[in-house]
Amino acid sequence: MKKLRILIAKVGLDGHDRGAKSVAVGLRDAGMEVIYTGIRQTAESVVSVAVQEDVDAIGISSLAGAHMTMFPKVMRLLEEKGARDIMVFGGGIIPRDDIVELKKIGVGKLFLPGTKISDVVAYLNEAFPN
Amino acid sequence: MTDNPEELNRLRKIQQGDVRTASRLIRGIEDNLPDAKTAIRRIFSHTGRAHVVGFTGAPGAGKSTLVDAMITVFRRQAKTVGVLAVDPTSPFTGGAILGDRVRMQSHAEDPGVFVRSLATRGALGGLSKAVGDAVHVMDAMGKEMIMIETVGAGQQEVDIINHSHTVIVVLIPGMGDEIQAIKAGVMEIADIFVINKADREGAGRLENELIAMLNMVSQFPGDWRPPIIRIGNLADAEAFRESVEELAVSVNDHYQRLVETGLLGDRLRRKAIMEIHEALHDAILAPVLTDLAQSGEMDRIVERILNKESDPYTIADEIARKYPTRPKKSEKE
Structure with a gap:
């Protein structure tokens, strides 16, 4: 039986991980296996972990405004590692204009404050049917 | 064992230390995919x-x-x-x-x-x-x-x-x-x-x-x-x-x-015995259980036991007689 494996990550100096942890627990409660790596990770380490753990998706939480650097970097590194099939999604404080830009480079859904965990679960289950 | 090029390529990549391929294979083992088991058969002689x-x-x-x-x-x-x-x-x-x-x-x-x-x-x-x-x-x-x-x-x-x-x-x-x-x-x-x-x-x-x-x-x-x-x-x-x-x-x-x-040999033997047990379980018992569940026989057995018409030991004997040889597996390998 295939079980979804999701990496929940915080990149850079943004140390606010309450949201990331809530999402991690919510996904676990939905029956997924969640790899959590803690705060202050580099884009390189996040991509490396994603490959080592063979995750289906990487969820990045961003609350400190570094999203326009971090998401593109993660996307580029995945490309370099031949792992572009790993989906990247995220959430946090991200302006709507930026969301449009990030979508253009292939980033998946970005969840904003007020999102229900069940929305994230539904999104992932839909993205990875069966 | 088939010698298809994809399989050989996978083996080669793992031997070269390719993390993506290795982690994928481990995932396949966790998810119990038949194709992962085939890969382990190949890998086995390269371990130790x-x-x-x-x-x-x-x-x-x-x-x-x-x-x-x-x-x-x-x-x-x-x-x-x-x-x-x-x-x-x-x-x-x-x-x-x-x-x-x-x-x-x-x-x-x-x-x-x-x-x-x-x-x-x-x-x-x-x-x-x-x-x-x-x-x-x-x-x-x-x-x-x-x-x-x-x-x-x-x-x-x-x-x-x-x-x-x-x-x-x-x-x-x-x-x-x-x-x-x-x-x-x-x-x-x-x-x-x-x-x-x-x-x-x-x-x-x-x-x-x-x-x-x-x-x-x-x-x-x-x-x-x-x-x-x-x-x-x-x-x-x-x-x-x-x-x-x-x-x-x-x-x-x-x-x-x-x-x-020479104690290393004992430990390796211990691991080998355990692996044989697990493989036998997967090869013999698991297909029987799947068969019983799919045919609806399991439900009937449970009813018989609940109604005290039989007991688990008698049932086990009956089933053992019914599957004298390896049952044809519901097969995907």
Whole structure:
């Protein structure tokens, strides 16, 4: 039986991980296996972990405004590692204009404050049917 | 075994140490995909070189931090390292949070280190059912040291002995009557004891209790009396580093002893027997159970037992007679 494996990550100096942890627990409660790596990770380490753990998706939480650097970097590194099939999604404080830009480079859904965990679960289950 | 080029390519990539391919295969083993089993058949003859070290102990004993520190030591010795870190699956939702590697993130970008988290997925012995084959995969990749970290274990989670050459039991002071709580089971499988957080009160007493316990053993296999290694506060960096190095020396000494005394062969045999048991279960029992469930026979059997028309032993005899040879599997291989 295939079980979804999701990496929940915080990149850079943004140390606010309450949201990331809530999402991690919510996904676990939905029956997924969640790899959590803690705060202050580099884009390189996040991509490396994603490959080592063979995750289906990487969820990045961003609350400190570094999203326009971090998401593109993660996307580029995945490309370099031949792992572009790993989906990247995220959430946090991200302006709507930026969301449009990030979508253009292939980033998946970005969840904003007020999102229900069940929305994230539904999104992932839909993205990875069966 | 078919010699299809895709299979051969996968084997070659794993032998070259390709993490993506290896992790994919481990995923296939966890998900019980028939094609993963085929790959393991291929890989099997390329395994047997790694030294496998198991870490077990109560939740919060510091196993992950210790494994992290051991990675550093082995990397300094220019050895390649694989880590399998096991965390529990929720019995209610089937989900899991795999967080052991939080403590090992300083090695995340080191290509010589491959850390893979596994959820127990219902296995009860402190490990995941996929551990044995995951070890084979890392071994075939050429990892020289493979460390397995069990879930926070109590008294009976002793499956780790079936998978490791060297078992390290990690204890901490201040958990009450330490030895009493863990007398049998976990205490008997240790090749090395670590008293972690040894700067805490009660470390001396714990060590004395361990010594007294070991003094009661009349003869140790291979004359290997499990050493007791104290590991202090991580914040005292120099002392911490030295004690971890001492542990690494002990790990190496233990392996040498296993080789010199021929005990290594016993351990390998033990693992082989367990692997045969598991493979037989999958090959014989699992298809029977699937067949019974799919044909609806299982429901009828359960009814008969609930109505006291029969008993489990009689039923088992009946079923054993019904499947004299290997049943034709519902087959995907």
